[in-house]
Amino acid sequence: MSENNFEPKIIGFFCKWCTSAAADLAGTSRKKYPANLVPIRFFCSSRIDPQHVLHAFKSGADGVLIGGCHFGDCHYQDGNYKTARRIALLHNLLDDMGVSKKRLRLEWISAAEGDRFTKVVREFTEEIKKLGPLKGNGV
Amino acid sequence: MKRIGVFICHCGINIAKTVDVEALTEEIKKYPGVEYAENYKYMCSDPGQNLVINAIKEHKLDAVVVAACSPTLHENTFRNASERGGLNRYVCEMANIREHCSWVHDDKKVATKKAAHIIKSIIEKVKYDEPLEPIHVSVTKRALVIGGGIAGIQAALDIANAGVETILVEKGPSIGGRMAQLSETFPTLDCSQCILTPKMVEVSQHKKIKLLSYSEIEEIAGSVGNFKVKIKRKAAYVDHAKCTGCGMCYEKCPVKVDSEFEENMGKRKAIYTPFPQAVPNKPIIDKEHCTFFLKPGKCRVCQIVCPVQAVDFEQQDVILEEEVGAIVVATGFDLYEPERLKEYGYGTIPDVLTSLQFERLLSASGPTSGDVRRISDGKEPKRIVFIQCAGSRDKENHLEYCSKICCMYTAKHALLYKHRVHDGEPIIFYIDVRTAGKGYEEFYNRVTDEGATYIRGKVSKVYQDNGRIVVLGADTLSGKQIEVEADMVVLATGVVPTRNNTELVRRLKIQCDANDFLTEAHPKLRPVESNTAGIYLAGAAQGPKDIPEVVAQASGAASKAIAILTQDEITFEPTIAGVDEDLCSGCSICVGVCPYNARELDREKMVIKVVEALCQGCGSCSSACPSGAAQQRNLIDKQIEDMVTSVLEEK
Numbered sequence: 001m002s003e004n005n006f007e008p009k010i011i012g013f014f015c016k017w018c019t020s021a022a023a024d025l026a027g028t029s030r031k032k033y034p035a036n037l038v039p040i041r042f043f044c045s046s047r048i049d050p051q052h053v054l055h056a057f058k059s060g061a062d063g064v065l066i067g068g069c070h071f072g073d074c075h076y077q078d079g080n081y082k083t084a085r086r087i088a089l090l091h092n093l094l095d096d097m098g099v100s101k102k103r104l105r106l107e108w109i110s111a112a113e114g115d116r117f118t119k120v121v122r123e124f125t126e127e128i129k130k131l132g133p134l135k136g137n138g139v
Numbered sequence: 140m141k142r143i144g145v146f147i148c149h150c151g152i153n154i155a156k157t158v159d160v161e162a163l164t165e166e167i168k169k170y171p172g173v174e175y176a177e178n179y180k181y182m183c184s185d186p187g188q189n190l191v192i193n194a195i196k197e198h199k200l201d202a203v204v205v206a207a208c209s210p211t212l213h214e215n216t217f218r219n220a221s222e223r224g225g226l227n228r229y230v231c232e233m234a235n236i237r238e239h240c241s242w243v244h245d246d247k248k249v250a251t252k253k254a255a256h257i258i259k260s261i262i263e264k265v266k267y268d269e270p271l272e273p274i275h276v277s278v279t280k281r282a283l284v285i286g287g288g289i290a291g292i293q294a295a296l297d298i299a300n301a302g303v304e305t306i307l308v309e310k311g312p313s314i315g316g317r318m319a320q321l322s323e324t325f326p327t328l329d330c331s332q333c334i335l336t337p338k339m340v341e342v343s344q345h346k347k348i349k350l351l352s353y354s355e356i357e358e359i360a361g362s363v364g365n366f367k368v369k370i371k372r373k374a375a376y377v378d379h380a381k382c383t384g385c386g387m388c389y390e391k392c393p394v395k396v397d398s399e400f401e402e403n404m405g406k407r408k409a410i411y412t413p414f415p416q417a418v419p420n421k422p423i424i425d426k427e428h429c430t431f432f433l434k435p436g437k438c439r440v441c442q443i444v445c446p447v448q449a450v451d452f453e454q455q456d457v458i459l460e461e462e463v464g465a466i467v468v469a470t471g472f473d474l475y476e477p478e479r480l481k482e483y484g485y486g487t488i489p490d491v492l493t494s495l496q497f498e499r500l501l502s503a504s505g506p507t508s509g510d511v512r513r514i515s516d517g518k519e520p521k522r523i524v525f526i527q528c529a530g531s532r533d534k535e536n537h538l539e540y541c542s543k544i545c546c547m548y549t550a551k552h553a554l555l556y557k558h559r560v561h562d563g564e565p566i567i568f569y570i571d572v573r574t575a576g577k578g579y580e581e582f583y584n585r586v587t588d589e590g591a592t593y594i595r596g597k598v599s600k601v602y603q604d605n606g607r608i609v610v611l612g613a614d615t616l617s618g619k620q621i622e623v624e625a626d627m628v629v630l631a632t633g634v635v636p637t638r639n640n641t642e643l644v645r646r647l648k649i650q651c652d653a654n655d656f657l658t659e660a661h662p663k664l665r666p667v668e669s670n671t672a673g674i675y676l677a678g679a680a681q682g683p684k685d686i687p688e689v690v691a692q693a694s695g696a697a698s699k700a701i702a703i704l705t706q707d708e709i710t711f712e713p714t715i716a717g718v719d720e721d722l723c724s725g726c727s728i729c730v731g732v733c734p735y736n737a738r739e740l741d742r743e744k745m746v747i748k749v750v751e752a753l754c755q756g757c758g759s760c761s762s763a764c765p766s767g768a769a770q771q772r773n774l775i776d777k778q779i780e781d782m783v784t785s786v787l788e789e790k
Contacts, residue, residue: 009787024209027238035244035253038786039235040260040779041210043714046732047758047771055780060787075661076757077650077670077734086762118243 008062008128012039013048017075018110019067025114033118034125046079050090063103063128070108141266142174144200146191148182148207150237157241157250166255174198182207188220195224202265206234206258227270234261256786263781268773271713276364276752280704283463288316290469290678290693292338297697299347303704309352313417314339316471322501325551326582339418359646362752363673368461374454375423381449384420388441396428402496405506410441465673465700470640472679475530475633484601489515491628501555511559520626522564524610525549526598529630538633543683545631546573550583553591565591568598568612601628634683648736657681667696675699714772715754720746722768729760729769
């Protein structure tokens with residue numbers, strides 16, 4: 001597969017209060033973005049176990065985007081802080097595993113930020129395209 | 140294996156324009172577990188819902204996936220329909236192929252493929268969805284209000300007026316709180332006592348309110364609907380059932396003590412009521428200062444003069460046990476310690492006062508009967524310098540936040556001073572004047588019109604020189620140094636949450652922010668709820684606020700409590716965390732992670748138990764659990780992993 005027509009597979013883990021709602025808003029506003037990302041909806045980003053992310057990479061994902069609420073906005077008080085800490089550790093682990101940490105991105109996108117949601121997905125998809133497929137590159 | 144039905148909506152052309160629904164339906168029909176799939180123009184319409192209902196019956200479906208819009212819009216619609224078809228509502232899920240797919244992509248082939256992925260992931264989820272029943276909790280129809288200031292008074296009255304029995308606990312000998320200390324209130328200049336005391340009396344006479352003054356919370360167990368509370372009634376050494384409140388005891392008591400109510404500017408006795416309009420108007424003995432307790436057996440004057448033999452030196456603390464369904468926390472505020480503002484001379488210069496001390500000077504019932512006089516020599520001050528933001532808005536040295544009420548009370552102080560001393564000269568140092576509130580800017584204008592001088596700048600030092608008080612500051616508008624002589628200085632001391640509250644907050648299992656103000660469940664949308672279900676917040680304990688705001692918040696907290704306390708049982712979503720006892724080692728990592736104290740270690744079984752009424756279903760315990768024992772119902776690890784896999788499998 002040449003780099004030009006490589007279509008990465010990206011999993012989106014989104015909390016339902018902010019980032020999934022931002023994706024809803026992007027839809028309502030008919031903002032276009034690449035279709036490589038398939039979203040999976042959680043109550044809170046703190047439900048995301050690093051194992052889920054590793055499972056995604058193991059199963060063939062080229063990138064994982066985690067979306068939660070901005071600090072101070074978490075519906076469950078401080079779930080996003082927990083996520084931030086877990087993902088920071090996971091980033092280090094990915095390095096050790098030989099997986100570029102660029103393949104895992106954590107973003108805080110509020111329910112009002114439909115535009116930002118599309119921008120992030122667009123950028124992230126581009127970035128993963130540049131990185132190329134993960135398969136065969138570790139894991 | 141579950142028999143799953145998938146229902147794909149065209150949403151008119153909203154989905155069908157970019158997603159090939161026919162091809163999609165055919166593809167989904169072939170997906171493992173799918174017993175039945177079809178598409179329809181408007182799934183949410185009555186005929187659309189009937190398709191779901193009939194298919195459940197005809198094809199004996201065990202689970203339903205509706206591929207349509209965002210679950211925010213129609214999850215309830217289709218869960219209700221599934222129920223009408225005879226299914227449990229929690230085995231019906233929505234796949235969002237509109238907002239997350241058809242509306243954001245143009246290429247039909249690409250969008251159809253993504254829609255298939257989204258649907259398949261939800262099919263994988265629903266395979267392990269279990270039928271759940273909403274959680275029902277019975278309700279003890281009784282409320283507890285902690286704190287007897289205006290916030291607690293208002294909350295207790297509102298709840299009691301809704302017909303719900305209410306216990307009002309106040310740690311001091313009287314209710315009334317800070318508001319009882321105030322002279323007049325901005326911006327209307329109502330006498331504080333005149334508007335407060337009728338409410339205090341209403342509390343004491345209300346058939347539904349049980350007032351426990353001079354009492355403290357010892358222990359709180361249980362959860363929303365059913366809290367068990369231990370309340371300590373501190374020994375007053377006066378039998379309040381016998382006491383008539385005649386006042387003979389404190390008239391004759393020989394021991395004089397600085398009065399807390401008068402901010403140490405007046406005296407009370409060792410047996411006392413804090414102020415004449417106290418509710419209950421029954422005295423207590425201050426053991427720390429009473430001669431009987433200091434020199435065992437001595438004095439006894441109060442006991443001798445009491446006409447009804449109410450004084451009882453043998454009285455002990457009593458622990459009361461009460462059950463309540465909801466709790467309102469209204470523990471109020473203190474002033475920022477003025478001693479910390481060394482540069483302003485508080486504590487060394489007698490005529491440097493805090494704002495509350497000045498309130499007492501202005502009060503008709505205060506130590507000077509409302510005359511503004513110096514503490515040091517009793518003289519009328521001809522010039523008073525008011526220093527705003529004393530402790531507030533000073534990130535480096537004191538409090539970072541704005542205490543909110545000081546601009547307005549200082550304006551009021553200046554005006555009331557002018558009313559008492561017509562040729563008096565109020566000078567106010569300020570950083571900004573913040574007058575957001577109904578009638579507040581108008582009030583401020585009135586104060587400046589009546590002769591108050593506002594100087595924009597901070598005071599650097601207050602010192603004494605030949606008996607005169609000198610205030611050194613900067614006028615930041617003119618850029619000049621200013622030196623003002625004053626007869627009195629009043630510090631607009633900042634607002635801090637009531638001190639020594641930590642233990643109570645810990646017992647309540649609620650949270651505080653960095654400044655120790657109680658934390659609300661959501662800063663915008665749940666401002667009167669704590670993070671613990673069934674515990675509500677009112678008044679300055681949650682943040683600095685003025686009387687109208689406190690009263691509004693107290694009524695808000697009361698209405699939240701009433702909403703629970705007027706029901707026989709309360710219902711919660713069952714999609715919360717569970718524990719697999721076979722896997723749980725009792726390590727308790729999840730206990731620390733849970734923001735709601737919904738997880739407890741069962742020490743007998745050494746496994747974690749979930750307090751269902753407290754769990755809000757965030758799932759952070761599930762991701763923290765090292766053994767996979769903590770699982771969020773209907774979003775278990777297996778479901779998440781299968782969802783991921785279904786998306787990534789090449790078809």
